[in-house]
Amino acid sequence: MRKSLLFLTSLAVTALVAAPVASAEAPSAGAAGTCPQFRVLHNDTISGVKFPAGPYNMVTSQLACSQSTKYFQQWLASGRVASGWTVKLLSQGRRRFTKLGTKVDFQATPATEPTPTPSPSGHTCPGYFHVLNNDRIGSMSLPAGRYQISLLNTDIALTGLNCPTASNDFAYFLNNDWSGKLPSPWYANSSTKTFYRGSNSVGFRVKRIGS
Numbered sequence: 001m002r003k004s005l006l007f008l009t010s011l012a013v014t015a016l017v018a019a020p021v022a023s024a025e026a027p028s029a030g031a032a033g034t035c036p037q038f039r040v041l042h043n044d045t046i047s048g049v050k051f052p053a054g055p056y057n058m059v060t061s062q063l064a065c066s067q068s069t070k071y072f073q074q075w076l077a078s079g080r081v082a083s084g085w086t087v088k089l090l091s092q093g094r095r096r097f098t099k100l101g102t103k104v105d106f107q108a109t110p111a112t113e114p115t116p117t118p119s120p121s122g123h124t125c126p127g128y129f130h131v132l133n134n135d136r137i138g139s140m141s142l143p144a145g146r147y148q149i150s151l152l153n154t155d156i157a158l159t160g161l162n163c164p165t166a167s168n169d170f171a172y173f174l175n176n177d178w179s180g181k182l183p184s185p186w187y188a189n190s191s192t193k194t195f196y197r198g199s200n201s202v203g204f205r206v207k208r209i210g211s
Helices: 065-078 163-176
Strands: 032-040 044-046 049-051 054-061 085-089 095-099 105-110 129-131 135-137 140-142 145-151 186-189 194-199 202-210
Touching: 032 065, 044 065, 049 085, 054 065, 065 095, 065 105, 129 163, 135 163, 145 163, 163 194, 163 202
Parallel strands: none
Antiparallel strands: 032 054, 044 049, 054 105, 085 095, 095 105, 129 145, 135 140, 145 202, 186 194, 194 202
């Protein structure tokens, strides 16, 4: 699975996701610094500590950003920290993961959610989807950054597609469709970054709006 993804604000989908919205360089092992934001897609719990859905500011100490992101993803999926680690809820909503007997740790603090710019169509989903690394789906280039997702049709009774499912589908395409051959009945228009599900009136469009 590729390490590119992640995730749409305030939408209930699966709990994988990492999201770079900060421009800071990721610190190397043995360094400390600010990492790209990490996004939790639905309310979750790790070893009894709650992680409400939304973006988190990340700070790491003596651990590379890529490694702290990997741990966060794994522990959200399993619901518990690995052996030899603890997680605690601190003041101001900070969650700190610490490797026992060492000074290695990283912290995740809930961040303020940016307000999306509405589209003229009124079909723009709330929040943003973050692509972690420069990526592509077939010939469609998807540079790292924040993306808005807009539905082509908001009649869920007719399409069966809403913002959470569109976000989930986009994440799946990023992580599983390297060649651009989407699972039937999906197909895409690379120039407009639009994904269609069997019809030109059903699907969603993505638009990069910033790093």
